Amino acid sequence: MTTDGATALGAAQPEEAAFAQPVSCGEPILQVRDLVKHFPLTRGVLFKRQVGAVKAVDGVSFDLVKGETLGIVGESGCGKSTLAKVLMNLEPATAGSVKYKGEEISGLRGSALKAVRRNIQMVFQDPYTSLNPRMTVGDIIGEPYEIHPEVAPKGQRKTAVQDLLDVVGLNPEYINRYPHQFSGGQRQRIGIARGLALKPEVIICDEPVSALDVSVQAQVINLLEQLQGEFDLSYMFIAHDLSIVRHISDRVGVMYLGKMVELGSDAEIYDHATHPYTQALLSAVPVPDPTARERRDRIVLTGDVPSPANPPSGCRFRTRCWKAQDRCAVEEPLLARPAWLTGLAVHDSACHFAAEREIELSAAEREIELSAAEREIGPRAAEREVGPSTPEREIGPSTAERQENEGGETGTPQ
Amino acid sequence: MTTIVGMPLLDVRDLHVEFVTRDGVAKAVNGVNYRVSAGETLAVLGESGSGKSVTAQAIMGILDMPPARIPKGQILFKGEDMLTMGKDARRKIRGQKIAMIFQDALSSLNPVLSVGYQLGEMFRAHRGASHKDAKAKAVELMDRVRIPAAAQRVNDYPHQFSGGMRQRIMIAMALALEPDLIIADEPTTALDVTVQAQVMDLLAELQAEYHMGLILITHDLGVVADVADKIAVMYAGQIVETAPVHDLYAAPAHPYTRGLLDSIPRLDQKGQELFAIKGLPPNLLRIPPGCPFNPRCPRAQDICRRTDPPLTQVVADDGEPVLGRASACHFWKETLRDD
Incomplete structure (x- = not known):
């Protein structure tokens, strides 16, 4: 399978969990530190004065390791797309640093920026509006070569484009067709081919499959995974579909109101989430299994996401959180490893009261979890994964009771 | 409720819908049959272009004809064929007996009228209520779909509400005249998962309360598994x-x-x-x-x-x-x- 490299990375993470973050295996290709993007809110026509700011991204830090896929999930308005734009330097960062292979890239201009952009490319969400309807497919995919002629000299461009079409599974003879002659899935393949044209090392995918039909989504996901193996790409995969993110990602970051609230390997986030928001988000995802209907234990969050122009003090999730205490309004929790947790629950989480949720797994689910762990990481790792989770589920009656009560409270909206 | 036992609320029989286009006749619906009884949830599952929304629009009678035409089929509501009945009879059913919830609440609501006015319109148009009574009813409805501070927000405009709240207003509007059947066309596709959960819970609860039939049109296998009784793919x-x-x-x-x-x-x-x-x-x-x-x-x-x-x-x-x-x-x- 083409994702062998990626799987190996993902599998290695539980082992690395003991060491300082971020994942220490492999060099970080992108280092993001305290990245901030505020959009000013102004009043007045002639003399504009700033009356506030929409804090779209407000202090986000993470590393992207070579060859891995980092999934970013969160609701609309949480800043995930703004984050992508700032990383691409399509929007200037307000503060913070982005390093590509150790070299600062935020704030670059002109030819230096052009050189860096060759290595970081983007695949956009909507394949209907992100392709120019008046350009042929050949022109669309070949346009990056106009800006970076060193990648493919003029004479070789046509063959380069045809090769790319072939790589993404389109007929190379379609080079003179226009975007409207293709279906949504095929257009997204064209978008991916354009992203690959300059042989980048990092591709930022902003909701690459959410505009596609269910039966076509899987085709595009498979293509992305296959290309990752073939060209040794690192992906930042932004999406709101949590099951697809889990499938493709080695690590997952959860964003809420411009902050990263939890960051860890896919197993850490999906099976051992410790931040209340992540838990609510995961529990809200409808499971395609009607037998799960009765025993599901959904946290229904009340209210809506607060405005990013005026986020709550302290922890931004506290207005919707069932665990919130006075401390949460005063002291902002930092993204760090909670010292009081064990096993896979130990990963970055920005909550004062980080703890796993107690959910009774059915026997069937437990079996799937076990067999999946064995297949992926080998029997030794499976032992490790299941081992520590047993004590975690036995935090004691007090915790269980408290969570039950809270479950009851949050179960009735408003 | 006057449903005769054993007779489905809605019975679609061999429905065909075509669109006459410049390039030829597009056969959007080719012989669809389904039935919904009171209190039952039928999920219609399909990808874009599978004809699931066109079927719903044909049931509601909101297809633009032409270009659409219905060459064949019956849509029986409580035993009466809605395709052959007169315009006035049909109008009495649409909105009062069968209501529809659309996907995109922002573009389905009129941006220049307050939500209270739009909700009240249902009572003014169908029940001949006065402006004052209609507004009082609107507040009551907003309360029922759990919009906080309904009395204060009744004069707000659609853009002042969040996506989830707007979808609640759409649900309130569909519920206004206590219909027997609700058709929800991708009601939560535009919403985030946490809000989707709230809206689906609300819809299921209200359906049980009023013992309505519900046709849920969606492409999301997860949502279907969560709420449907039966499925048509x-x-x-x-x-x-x-x-x-x-x-x-x-x-x-x-x-x-x-x-x-x-x-x-x-x-x-x-x-x-x-x-x-x-x-x-x-x-x-x-x-x-x-x-x-x-x-x-x-x-x-x-x-x-x-x-x-x-x-x-x-x-x-x-x-x-x-x-x-x-x-x-x-x-x-x-x-x-x-x-």
Whole structure:
């Protein structure tokens, strides 16, 4: 399978969990530190004065390791797309640093920026509006070569484009067709081919499959995974579909109101989430299994996401959180490893009261979890994964009771 | 409620809808049959272009005709064919007996009128209520769909509400005249998952309270599993499979349904290639002969390219027909058994 490299990375993470973050295996290709993007809110026509700011991204830090896929999930308005734009330097960062292979890239201009952009490319969400309807497919995919002629000299461009079409599974003879002659899935393949044209090392995918039909989504996901193996790409995969993110990602970051609230390997986030928001988000995802209907234990969050122009003090999730205490309004929790947790629950989480949720797994689910762990990481790792989770589920009656009560409270909206 | 026992609330029979376009006639719906009873939730599952929304629009009578036309079929509401009844009779049903919730609440609400005015319009137009009474009713409705501080917000405009709240207003509007049947066309597709959960819970609760029939049109297999009683899967304007929800997820009887279920990423398949249905949905101007799914079907034989399989009753191994199960596949037995 083409994702062998990626799987190996993902599998290695539980082992690395003991060491300082971020994942220490492999060099970080992108280092993001305290990245901030505020959009000013102004009043007045002639003399504009700033009356506030929409804090779209407000202090986000993470590393992207070579060859891995980092999934970013969160609701609309949480800043995930703004984050992508700032990383691409399509929007200037307000503060913070982005390093590509150790070299600062935020704030670059002109030819230096052009050189860096060759290595970081983007695949956009909507394949209907992100392709120019008046350009042929050949022109669309070949346009990056106009800006970076060193990648493919003029004479070789046509063959380069045809090769790319072939790589993404389109007929190379379609080079003179226009975007409207293709279906949504095929257009997204064209978008991916354009992203690959300059042989980048990092591709930022902003909701690459959410505009596609269910039966076509899987085709595009498979293509992305296959290309990752073939060209040794690192992906930042932004999406709101949590099951697809889990499938493709080695690590997952959860964003809420411009902050990263939890960051860890896919197993850490999906099976051992410790931040209340992540838990609510995961529990809200409808499971395609009607037998799960009765025993599901959904946290229904009340209210809506607060405005990013005026986020709550302290922890931004506290207005919707069932665990919130006075401390949460005063002291902002930092993204760090909670010292009081064990096993896979130990990963970055920005909550004062980080703890796993107690959910009774059915026997069937437990079996799937076990067999999946064995297949992926080998029997030794499976032992490790299941081992520590047993004590975690036995935090004691007090915790269980408290969570039950809270479950009851949050179960009735408003 | 005057539903006669044994008679479904809505009975769609052999419905055909076509669109006359410059390039030819697009056959959007080709012989759809389904029934909904009071208190029941039917999920219509399908990809874009499968005809699920067009069927709903035909039921509501909101298709633009032309370009659309209905060459064949019946839509029986409590035994009366809505396609042949007069305009006035139809108007009495639409909105009062059958209401619809649309996908995009922002573009379905009028941006220059307050939500209270728009909610009250239902009572003014259909019940002849005064402005004052209509507004009081609007506040009551907003309360019922749990919009906080309804009395203060009744004069707010749609843009002042969040996406989830706007969808609640759409639900309130559909509920206003206490209809017998609600058609929800992708009601939560534009919403975030946490808000989607709130809205779906609310819809299910209100449905139980009023004992309404609900047709839920969606492409989301997760939402369907959560709320539906029975499912109709559509492909290229036809129903390819119908089944009670548990049966369908346990063992699909049509290769298309099987493909859809298999293409959901599963926990035990991480790192492996996802199953993908090859190819693309057909162009409705040129639906392939035989079974419309045959060019994409792993099971396709010569017979599939020649004859279009009718929707046939699924029979269990002991010879007993399975209640409510039917599949439009020549090889449904093999598909069902193939696990």
